[in-house]
Amino acid sequence: MSNEAGLSFCAAVCTVGKKNGVTGRQKTEPLHSQRLFACSVFDLLRHAQARPIAKRRLNDAGKYATMNVANRIRVFACGKGGGPGKNGEGKHEMKIAMIHGQNHKGSSCHIGRMLAAQFPGSQISEFFLPKDLEHFCVGCYACIEEEADCPYYAEKKRITDAIEAADLLIFTTPTYCMRASAPMKSLIDLTFTYWMSHKPRACMFGKKAVVISTAAGSGAKSAVKDIANALFYWGVPYVKKYGISVQAMGWAQVSEKKKARIEKDMKKLAGVIEEKKDVRVGLKTRLMFGLMRKMQIKGLGASPKEKAYWENNGWLAAGRPWKPAGKQETETHGAQR
Numbered sequence: 001m002s003n004e005a006g007l008s009f010c011a012a013v014c015t016v017g018k019k020n021g022v023t024g025r026q027k028t029e030p031l032h033s034q035r036l037f038a039c040s041v042f043d044l045l046r047h048a049q050a051r052p053i054a055k056r057r058l059n060d061a062g063k064y065a066t067m068n069v070a071n072r073i074r075v076f077a078c079g080k081g082g083g084p085g086k087n088g089e090g091k092h093e094m095k096i097a098m099i100h101g102q103n104h105k106g107s108s109c110h111i112g113r114m115l116a117a118q119f120p121g122s123q124i125s126e127f128f129l130p131k132d133l134e135h136f137c138v139g140c141y142a143c144i145e146e147e148a149d150c151p152y153y154a155e156k157k158r159i160t161d162a163i164e165a166a167d168l169l170i171f172t173t174p175t176y177c178m179r180a181s182a183p184m185k186s187l188i189d190l191t192f193t194y195w196m197s198h199k200p201r202a203c204m205f206g207k208k209a210v211v212i213s214t215a216a217g218s219g220a221k222s223a224v225k226d227i228a229n230a231l232f233y234w235g236v237p238y239v240k241k242y243g244i245s246v247q248a249m250g251w252a253q254v255s256e257k258k259k260a261r262i263e264k265d266m267k268k269l270a271g272v273i274e275e276k277k278d279v280r281v282g283l284k285t286r287l288m289f290g291l292m293r294k295m296q297i298k299g300l301g302a303s304p305k306e307k308a309y310w311e312n313n314g315w316l317a318a319g320r321p322w323k324p325a326g327k328q329e330t331e332t333h334g335a336q337r
């Protein structure tokens, strides 16, 4: 049965998938997920030497790469870098955090990587879920009081550090039952203090993001929306969505025609992202932030610690996360006078 003919909805995919042993795909994945259990300096260096790209990054980018290697994150380079801040093609080198809502390297992952490859020389931190975060939120609310009290803080931090450091976030997820994958949802749950209703991070308000999902037939748009919605509440002002029906269970089955179209789309998308120099926080985000600010002022947040967080950031006065710190101070003083 050809892919084009047979795989137009979820049930079909699940049935055919079983027959063809799709689950075996994960077995063929290299087991070298580079889990780094030993934390001594010697082991870290040895690990870096065994991985030339990681080593190169170590030499090139020092601290950042060291952090990545130490945290057993897969880091790879896309092509050759050019002058400082720009690559050979004149594009800006960026820090990219790529989060895959699946362990396997299927169509969604391929498309994410295809996009990342359009920014040669960028530093890319790549995570696979649940491999890199094997937990669900237990609803203990410990993070509301103190982030580090989350039972999964250490694992989570490796990912959140990369997210917070990145200029561009790329999320990929297969469409599962018309939505994003469960591991991706789990990451969203485990980072819920990022939300504007809790402790939004100022760094989010200047980031760009792309959310990618593939479906065999339908549902990719809803899957992409799940993640894009969370990013809105994180405060990310520039989010591009790419949901596509690939009529396949894996990348190898995607037709050449579709692959060519996807490649064209990714080139175009990269161009649009590159051209967007000035990321501005939109009215919807400003309104939502204002609403949450009022909630904190009235003491209706989840904890007094949240209010203190908003206060310390100057957001209960005239400061805003999207304004430069200097400007915030001036305006705060102005308001006080």
Ligand SMILES: Cc1cc2nc3c(=O)[nH]c(=O)nc-3n(C[C@H](O)[C@H](O)[C@H](O)COP(=O)(O)O)c2cc1C
Binding pocket: 008, 009, 010, 013, 014, 017, 102, 105, 106, 107, 108, 109, 173, 174, 175, 176, 177, 178, 179, 214, 215, 216, 217, 218, 219, 246, 248, 249, 250, 251
């Ligand atoms: C559990 C499961 C649920 C799925 N649900 C849907 C669905 O709702 N709609 C759909 O069109 N395809 C569905 N599919 C098919 C995948 O979305 C599709 O093959 C996708 O391209 C896989 O992406 P990947 O190669 O990145 O894993 C499902 C597949 C699985 C395994």
